[in-house]
Amino acid sequence: MKNIHLKFIIVACLVLITSIKSFAQISKAEIIATGLTCSMCSNAINKQLKTLPEVVNVETDLNTNTFTVTLKEGNNLSPKVFKEKVEKAGFFVGSLVVTSKPETITKSSYILVNDKLSNASEIQFKILDKGFVTEKEFKKLSKTYKNVETYASNNEDDFHIKLIN
Template sequence: MKKLIFFLIIAVSMIQANAQFSKATLQANGLTCALCSNAINKSLQKVGFVESVKSDIKNTAFNIQFKQGSEVNVDQIRKAVEEAGFSVGSLKLTGDFNNLKVENDQHHKIGNANFHFVKVKDQVLNGEQTITIVDKNFVSDKTFKAMKAATQKDCINTGKASHCCSDVAQGARIYHTTI
């Protein structure tokens, strides 16, 4: 019985551990001064899974470190930036991947979140890798339009699973990403 329980624990942890996001680089739009940067910095530091934030004022970027073992919510990061009065220009998540097979125009579960990879080569992600969120409100209109043209799936328009997403529960949040 102990062996069975041990096996189940290992199996569940392997399923959940295909990736763990450890940090992000966020570029914000609309910054004009150090006070703007400070407002975003303070807002991001209030997000529960954020360990630390370091501003790169020269590049209007923020280097975000996540708390180890915490579940990262991409929409909460965007919301924190918007609550400070700005918008996200780009968001890149870096994680430690363990044999995650990525296929173009397919959905993949990372932690508890659904990711739809667009404009990528089929590959297996191992070790530290960075992915870029390409949903509306995370990239420029021009970039979003290019990503939208690269998929036949309607979920890119809403960020929610629809009839095109047979492998994801209807209405579930889907983050569109590229490598």
């Protein structure tokens, strides 16, 4: 009887482990934040981003409100983490561009809305979902991608992306 329970537990654990969506190998994130009015605002975002143990460095451009976050290799971060950190500081994401390895897209819940993946060692892509672009841009994108069923559903665990390079 114990053997049957042990086998069941092992099988259940394997199913659980393989069903978890993974987000792997983001090497850099470029975040343009909105709502900032002073250097203290950017400092609040900077502090929030630096609380992530995967962060190596955060560079800030006060002229464009851009935060370039360099990450440790092998991290498992989701783009949602950056959005949450910016919002925790009291601001919003106007744009999020991610640099990663191409296999990151095939191993997770990224949905490519343009082109095909290149053979480059690293790719850049922009997250197009609500909360990762300005409200005005989201309205425009909603019209553009109205035939993309997953975009209309607005599932926060799916990330619709557009390749930049």
